Amino acid sequence: MLRYNKLKELNLCDACLIVSSVNRFYFSGFNSSYGYVVHADGKNYYLTDFRYGEEVRAFFENQDVEVFSGSPAEVNALLQNTLADEKISTIGYEDNRITCSQLSAFRKMLPKKEFVPIGQQLDRLRYKKDEYEVAQIEAAQHINDKAFTKLLDFIKPGMTEFEIKVELEYQLRQNGAEGLAFDTIVASGANTSRPHSHVSRRKVAPGEFIILDFGARYNGYCSDMTRTIALGKPSQQMEEIYDSVLKAQALALNALKAGATAFEVYSLAKEYFTANGYGNEFLHGLGHSVGIEIHEEPFLNSEAQEALENNMVLTVEPGLYLEKKFGVRIEDLVVIKEQGIKNLTASSKDLIIV
Numbered sequence: 001m002l003r004y005n006k007l008k009e010l011n012l013c014d015a016c017l018i019v020s021s022v023n024r025f026y027f028s029g030f031n032s033s034y035g036y037v038v039h040a041d042g043k044n045y046y047l048t049d050f051r052y053g054e055e056v057r058a059f060f061e062n063q064d065v066e067v068f069s070g071s072p073a074e075v076n077a078l079l080q081n082t083l084a085d086e087k088i089s090t091i092g093y094e095d096n097r098i099t100c101s102q103l104s105a106f107r108k109m110l111p112k113k114e115f116v117p118i119g120q121q122l123d124r125l126r127y128k129k130d131e132y133e134v135a136q137i138e139a140a141q142h143i144n145d146k147a148f149t150k151l152l153d154f155i156k157p158g159m160t161e162f163e164i165k166v167e168l169e170y171q172l173r174q175n176g177a178e179g180l181a182f183d184t185i186v187a188s189g190a191n192t193s194r195p196h197s198h199v200s201r202r203k204v205a206p207g208e209f210i211i212l213d214f215g216a217r218y219n220g221y222c223s224d225m226t227r228t229i230a231l232g233k234p235s236q237q238m239e240e241i242y243d244s245v246l247k248a249q250a251l252a253l254n255a256l257k258a259g260a261t262a263f264e265v266y267s268l269a270k271e272y273f274t275a276n277g278y279g280n281e282f283l284h285g286l287g288h289s290v291g292i293e294i295h296e297e298p299f300l301n302s303e304a305q306e307a308l309e310n311n312m313v314l315t316v317e318p319g320l321y322l323e324k325k326f327g328v329r330i331e332d333l334v335v336i337k338e339q340g341i342k343n344l345t346a347s348s349k350d351l352i353i354v
Contacts, residue, residue: 001029001132002063006125007039013092013116015040015083017106020097022292023122025220030059034072036079041087047075080109092118126291127298128311133221133291134335137313140181140223141333141344143216147171148227148347155210155354157231160201161186164210172216181215181222182294192228192327195284195319206232209326215294222294224315225345226331229352238328241278241320242351245328248272248318249349252286252300256316258338262304269318270302278320287315290333312336313344 004027007016018024018037025031028046035048044065048056053069060067068078083091091110093103095117107115129137150171155164165186172180187197188204192211204210213226228242248269255265266286273282285301290313298306300314308314317331332345 002044002065003027003029003125004037004039004044004065007037008042010092010118010121010125012118012121013090014088015090016092016118017079017083018094018122019102020094023094023097026126026292028065030056031220032056036075038079038082040082041085045082047079049075076109083110083113088113090114090116092116092122094122095119096123123297126296127289128309129291129313129335130311134311134313136219136221137223137290137333138335138344140177140216140218140221141225142346143172143175143177143218144214144223144225145346146175147177147214147216148212148225150175151212152229152352152354155204155229155231157206158203160203161188161191161199162201164204164212165199168212168214172214175216177216177218179217181217181224181290185211185213185226187211187327188231190324190326193321193323193325195321195327195329204231207234208232209234209238209328211327211329213329213331215290220292222290222292223344224290224294224331224333225347226317226319226329227347227349227352228328228330229354231354233353234351238326239351241322241326242328244273244276244278245318245320245330246349249316249330249332252316252318253332253334253341253343256308256314256334256336256341258308258310258336260308262298262300262306262308263302265308266300266302266304273318273320281320281322282318283321284319287317287331289314308336310336310338 016039024037027037038045047068096119188210189208191197192209211228215224251268287300289296319329321327334341334343
């Protein structure tokens with residue numbers, strides 16, 4: 001989906017130079033490991049190397065984009081020639097996504113031009129998702145739900161975390177994922193007290209929690225969900241902690257709507273845990289936006305003052321972690337609407353015992 005018009009509407013500089021793969025994909029709809037998206041003098045350009053030549057020409061056929069593919073030297077020469085136009089004096093660039101050496105090379109290539117940092121403004125364009133983006137994220141989340149359902153019949157005592165991870169990722173692929181949104185987390189027993197525990201060869205055993213945190217990538221967009229399940233009968237304390245996390249999430253979900261601030265929603269969960277004696281066991285933020293990247297702004301945390309807007313896509317993932325004992329995290333993916341949310345996650349949040 002072409003979004004070059006958004007670069008034009010920014011109207012911050014005479015030209016915009018997009019280098020990062022994330023923003024190249026966002027503005028052009030074409031995915032490549034190398035290239036430039038350029039908007040200059042009212043014209044749109046996509047420059048990449050010869051590996052993508054046939055594909056990129058077919059992708060942009062009959063669209064208002066001038067396409068070039070060639071060797072990196074040829075691409076850079078054309079980039080220099082395009083931006084050297086005397087009508088261009090300021091060039092907007094992704095100051096938060098390119099390296100110092102890249103910026104130095106651009107300044108050496110175009111010494112008479114002023115390079116203006118516009119990374120934050122570019123990222124802000126991605127805060128609110130359009131309907132196409134929401135549909136891709138929802139499809140990715142649907143893949144999560146189907147994979148999770150399949151996995152529940154697979155898990156047995158004596159399996160390793162690694163074996164469960166392999167099966168979960170297989171099910172994501174089987175159900176339509178083009179890739180993973182991030183490295184899958186499977187944690188069991190005492191490992192669940194570590195929010196981002198590394199998957200190990202530890203064998204799962206009856207009476208333990210298992211945390212599953214995973215996401216699919218579909219048409220370039222990510223999904224994210226977490227479920228905590230019990231392998232066999234959990235203890236009373238485990239059930240109580242699970243119930244606390246579920247109630248905190250419900251408070252946050254009910255408060256989410258356009259106009260609410262990210263900090264207010266985070267505070268509801270934090271204050272609930274604190275009031276129930278678990279404030280110190282809530283170790284991370286409440287959530288984050290999801291899109292082309294798995295972690296995008298805005299965030300739901302103690303420092304976020306962002307006012308939430310219609311069609312922002314956010315995770316809501318409270319968790320409690322009792323060091324060296326166990327932890328619980330429950331995560332849904334939601335779309336902000338004027339009067340509440342649309343929850344994209346269909347999987348049950350009742351404590352599942354397998």
